Amino acid sequence: MAVAIYLGYLVYRALYTINGEALVFSLAVYLAEVHGFFALVFYYFQIWEIRGRVSPPPPPGLSVDVFVTTFNEDLDLLRQTIRGAINMRYPHRTFVLDDGRRAEVRLLCRELGCEYVTRSTNEHAKAGNWNNAFCQTTGDVIATFDADHVPRADFLERTLGFFLDPSVAIVQVPQRYHNLDSLQHRVNWRSRRMYGEQDVFFNLVMPGKDHWNASFFCGTGAVLRRAALRPHGGLLTGTITEDMHTALVLQAEGWKSVYLNELLVTGLAPMDFSSYSAQRLRWAEGNLKIARLFNPLTHWGLSLPQRICYFASMYHWTTGFAKAVFYLAPPLILFTGQFPIANFDRTFVAVYAAHLVSLVASYKVLSRGTGRLVMDEIFNMANFYTLLVAAWRFVLGSRAGTFVVTSKRGQAAGRNRAVLPQYVLIGLTVASLVWSALGLGFGVTEDVVGAGIAAFWAVYNLGLMVAVAGFAARPVQKRHAVRFRASVPIELLDVPANGRLAVSLDLSESGCTLLWPGDLAANARVSLRLHLGPVAIDCDGRVMSVHGRQRGGWVGYGLRFEHLSPDRVDLLADALYNMAVPELFTRLSQPSWPVRTLKALTGRLSGSLRARPTRHDASLPIRVQSSTGEFLATTRDLSERGLSLISPRPLAVGATVRLVLRSPEGEWSSPASVVRVRPINSAVPDFRTWQVGLRVDGHTNVVALRHALIPEGVS
Amino acid sequence: VSGRVVALILVLVAGELTVFYWKNQDVILLNRPSGTLVLDARFPDAARAVLARERVSRRMVERVADVARQRHDHALRVDALERIVSSAPDDARARLRLAEALRDAGRFDEAERVYRQELEIVDEGGGR
Numbered sequence: 001m002a003v004a005i006y007l008g009y010l011v012y013r014a015l016y017t018i019n020g021e022a023l024v025f026s027l028a029v030y031l032a033e034v035h036g037f038f039a040l041v042f043y044y045f046q047i048w049e050i051r052g053r054v055s056p057p058p059p060p061g062l063s064v065d066v067f068v069t070t071f072n073e074d075l076d077l078l079r080q081t082i083r084g085a086i087n088m089r090y091p092h093r094t095f096v097l098d099d100g101r102r103a104e105v106r107l108l109c110r111e112l113g114c115e116y117v118t119r120s121t122n123e124h125a126k127a128g129n130w131n132n133a134f135c136q137t138t139g140d141v142i143a144t145f146d147a148d149h150v151p152r153a154d155f156l157e158r159t160l161g162f163f164l165d166p167s168v169a170i171v172q173v174p175q176r177y178h179n180l181d182s183l184q185h186r187v188n189w190r191s192r193r194m195y196g197e198q199d200v201f202f203n204l205v206m207p208g209k210d211h212w213n214a215s216f217f218c219g220t221g222a223v224l225r226r227a228a229l230r231p232h233g234g235l236l237t238g239t240i241t242e243d244m245h246t247a248l249v250l251q252a253e254g255w256k257s258v259y260l261n262e263l264l265v266t267g268l269a270p271m272d273f274s275s276y277s278a279q280r281l282r283w284a285e286g287n288l289k290i291a292r293l294f295n296p297l298t299h300w301g302l303s304l305p306q307r308i309c310y311f312a313s314m315y316h317w318t319t320g321f322a323k324a325v326f327y328l329a330p331p332l333i334l335f336t337g338q339f340p341i342a343n344f345d346r347t348f349v350a351v352y353a354a355h356l357v358s359l360v361a362s363y364k365v366l367s368r369g370t371g372r373l374v375m376d377e378i379f380n381m382a383n384f385y386t387l388l389v390a391a392w393r394f395v396l397g398s399r400a401g402t403f404v405v406t407s408k409r410g411q412a413a414g415r416n417r418a419v420l421p422q423y424v425l426i427g428l429t430v431a432s433l434v435w436s437a438l439g440l441g442f443g444v445t446e447d448v449v450g451a452g453i454a455a456f457w458a459v460y461n462l463g464l465m466v467a468v469a470g471f472a473a474r475p476v477q478k479r480h481a482v483r484f485r486a487s488v489p490i491e492l493l494d495v496p497a498n499g500r501l502a503v504s505l506d507l508s509e510s511g512c513t514l515l516w517p518g519d520l521a522a523n524a525r526v527s528l529r530l531h532l533g534p535v536a537i538d539c540d541g542r543v544m545s546v547h548g549r550q551r552g553g554w555v556g557y558g559l560r561f562e563h564l565s566p567d568r569v570d571l572l573a574d575a576l577y578n579m580a581v582p583e584l585f586t587r588l589s590q591p592s593w594p595v596r597t598l599k600a601l602t603g604r605l606s607g608s609l610r611a612r613p614t615r616h617d618a619s620l621p622i623r624v625q626s627s628t629g630e631f632l633a634t635t636r637d638l639s640e641r642g643l644s645l646i647s648p649r650p651l652a653v654g655a656t657v658r659l660v661l662r663s664p665e666g667e668w669s670s671p672a673s674v675v676r677v678r679p680i681n682s683a684v685p686d687f688r689t690w691q692v693g694l695r696v697d698g699h700t701n702v703v704a705l706r707h708a709l710i711p712e713g714v715s
Numbered sequence: 716v717s718g719r720v721v722a723l724i725l726v727l728v729a730g731e732l733t734v735f736y737w738k739n740q741d742v743i744l745l746n747r748p749s750g751t752l753v754l755d756a757r758f759p760d761a762a763r764a765v766l767a768r769e770r771v772s773r774r775m776v777e778r779v780a781d782v783a784r785q786r787h788d789h790a791l792r793v794d795a796l797e798r799i800v801s802s803a804p805d806d807a808r809a810r811l812r813l814a815e816a817l818r819d820a821g822r823f824d825e826a827e828r829v830y831r832q833e834l835e836i837v838d839e840g841g842g843r
Binding site: 423427430431435438440442443445469 | 720723728731732735771772774
């Protein structure tokens with residue numbers, strides 16, 4: 001219905017509202033709307049029906065090769081990816097494909113026990129590197145990972161079962177990113193919701209494509225069948241997006257693809273705007289180039305839905321023109337007084353309102369809680385110039401794209417030239433608003449309604465532009481390693497037993513932010529015991545910064561770990577990838593508030609759900625005394641009646657435990673009964689944790705503790 | 716970075732103000748108080764320039780007509796009111812003011828024609 005209303009709107013626009021006095025401008029805006037119509041039709045076609053897959057058990061006896069491609073990535077980063085690849089549970093051989101020809105990578109491979117493959121040239125970039133290894137190996141299937149994409153131990157177990165179907169050539173899993181402070185993530189810790197720019201693609205579009213057997217290889221986190229690639233000598237070359245190109249050709253040949261929407265690999269998203277834009281430019285140019293070489297609408301072998309799905313993927317990269325028109329239109333109206341729409345009357349407003357409401361409602365419904373319009377618009381603003389450049393190069397055929405490796409580290413915001421178009425737009429929009437205000441104020445013009453509408457539109461766009469400029473101007477990432485928001489209990493071993501308990505606010509392989517009630521001098525050395533789920537690591541730390549005393553007497557400290565042996569670093573990394581990452585993604589997967597409210601309301605009405613007291617996020621170290629012994633845990637949230645915590649042990653529902661919380665204000669202790677236990681989905685048994693819900697016995701108001709025990713900033 | 720961007724935008728706006736002033740000196744002059752404009756020798760040229768514009772607000776044209784009346788510059792007053800009438804042909808009050816201005820300018824035939832037209836409209840429109 002939304003599509004029909006949109007179509008009706010376009011017909012009305014064409015018949016009654018094309019402004020002959022500003023014909024070029026009016027047609028440009030109209031064509032941009034027509035472009036949006038097709039984008040919507042393609043989008044809805046792809047996500048109308050989405051396919052959920054159940055992973056079959058892996059067949060025994062498959063010969064599996066694992067390729068880790070690298071060019072210039074840091075060794076620390078590569079080390080954890082290689083370890084992740086080696087530690088996958090199905091029998092396999094791991095190959096590191098180093099296009100950087102680095103001796104230190106060869107040594108690393110020798111140390112970790114995998115094979116090193118390199119070549120003398122960098123011909124065809126990543127695809128060439130991959131094909132070089134393809135020719136030297138023999139596995140039936142090949143799992144492939146970028147240097148920053150760390151697979152879970154169960155990656156192969158979850159994906160290989162699909163190859164029981166002999167026509168399956170590709171199994172792709174979503175690309176998730178564990179650096180949640182990246183440019184393309186927005187996290188609301190209070191509502192436990194995360195926005196990732198690619199969520200719509202990986203949660204809706206790919207499962208939707210999978211319904212039509214049109215999901216494609218995304219370059220990393222995939223398993224490919226050798227027999228399908230052998231006639232081509234590996235991945236197809238000739239474009240800079242070898243992944244989609246290869247998938248398209250294989251599907252035209254009759255091979256099937258599978259998309260398994262499970263968190264099985266996590267990587268690093270671009271941290272700065274330049275890297276982000278360079279990556280998007282590569283994707284856009286690559287996709288558009290495929291359209292030139294291998295037009296899915298006309299090429300033999302594809303089914304009609306596959307043609308539409310692939311064409312839709314390519315069409316997506318042409319939105320730059322339409323967006324540029326929408327961003328430039330308000331300044332143009334405000335500067336010139338020319339309006340792209342004639343007959344801007346009540347009828348038009350009614351037609352437009354119906355179109356807008358149906359558009360937003362249908363988007364929300366079909367997005368199934370994933371799509372967020374404003375965030376999507378912000379990223380459209382971030383990408384418009386990149387896509388414009390890509391489309392322009394495509395039209396002119398002026399320059400062959402080059403493969404640019406996405407930087408895994410941020411760069412200085414001051415050098416962020418990629419955001420220049422947005423700055424220019426900001427200047428232009430502000431200037432147009434000022435110009436229009438001057439014109440109205442001095443009586444040069446008098447179209448208050450027209451100027452008002454254009455000003456509203458301009459201010460909305462300006463908000464998007466400022467948001468993008470804000471992303472781009474973020475402080476430089478100084479830390480070498482990604483800091484995970486992981487709250488684990490930490491003991492300060494030099495301190496008497498009753499006051500040594502602290503908690504981390506974040507954690508990386510090289511340091512953490514520690515919260516402890518006592519005083520530590522800057523540059524002081526401390527002995528620590530990190531409780532990483534069921535595993536404890538002793539190490540030294542140095543106080544690099546003191547964040548100051550907070551309410552409740554807690555003090556934040558920036559710590560750097562010292563003298564950590566490679567084994568300890570690896571153990572810490574294992575804990576982060578196998579415990580902190582699943583916990584993070586579980587924690588941040590709350591449904592949106594309308595869905596939550598609706599669920600609570602229907603539950604209450606049907607009587608199946610009781611009113612639940614408000615939960616307050618709080619990460620505190622807590623000592624749990626149970627019948628099986630005493631252990632340390634971290635609280636996740638508190639409510640009036642109880643609390644939930646992340647436990648390294650699976651407590652039984654109904655069991656009674658004693659909780660002991662210590663703070664600068666004193667000690668609190670209470671019996672509590674276990675009411676809920678949920679395992680957190682970790683692939684490694686050693687790092688399995690549980691989310692435990694506890695009801696505090698007696699009349700203690702646990703929330704009252706929050707004020708006494710929890711400093712600001714802990715939540 | 717944001718400080719530099721803000722500074723650049725301020726420079727841009729300053730430049731824009733300069734351009735606006737340069738392009739719209741006539742309109743800016745007409746925004747002065749009427750009492751000042753009556754005595755200002757630059758008024759006729761500025762008013763003619765404003766009336767020559769393809770697009771200008773009615774408020775500005777009204778001001779030209781008003782100041783021209785005070786200066787007894789009937790030709791200019793008539794030009795301004797003709798501009799108003801042409802942009803708002805249904806405005807009876809404007810037509811009457813035009814007829815009055817034509818009369819004051821000694822253009823009685825034209826004034827009479829406008830009065831008569833207005834009377835015909837009133838008869839047809841039922842005493843509007």
